[in-house]
Amino acid sequence: MFIPAAHAQAAGAAADGGLASIISIAPLVLIFVVFYFLMIRPQQKRMRTLQQAVEAVKKNDSVVTAGGLVGKVTKVEDRLVEVEIAPNVRVKVVKATLAEVTPFGGKPAND
Known part of the structure; x- marks a missing residue:
């Protein structure tokens, strides 16, 4: 059935x-x-x-790294970028870790 x-x-x-x-x-x-x-x-x-933007980064650009460092580019190499994070304090950063690139001559902060 x-x-x-x-x-x-x-x-x-x-x-x-x-x-x-x-x-x-x-x-x-x-x-x-x-x-x-x-x-x-x-x-x-x-x-x-x-x-x-990372490929076109050049001297005097402002950058933010993935780790949160903010600074100004002082030297550009093939895979590395030298970033000034404070007066006379420079660090080398791998280009692939850049999270933001602001061209030189951007809008200044309202400090």
Whole structure:
């Protein structure tokens, strides 16, 4: 008695199987598309902009490192940047650790 009912349910589901599976996957695809445009794409753009700024860093630019040091660039090498963090205090920083680059001649602080 139970077996014929099970076969009848499976036969009905097999006829609509393709459409039902597409409809059940559609919300997941929609969520991924929204996630891509709201989260992934802006982050990629921000990282690309930062990478270009780090490659173009030059003397007298103001920089912020990933560790939180703020200073002025005094010397640029291939992979390293020398940053003055206080008068006559210079440290060498790896370019990849720069988190922000502000070109020379930026807006002064309101101190």
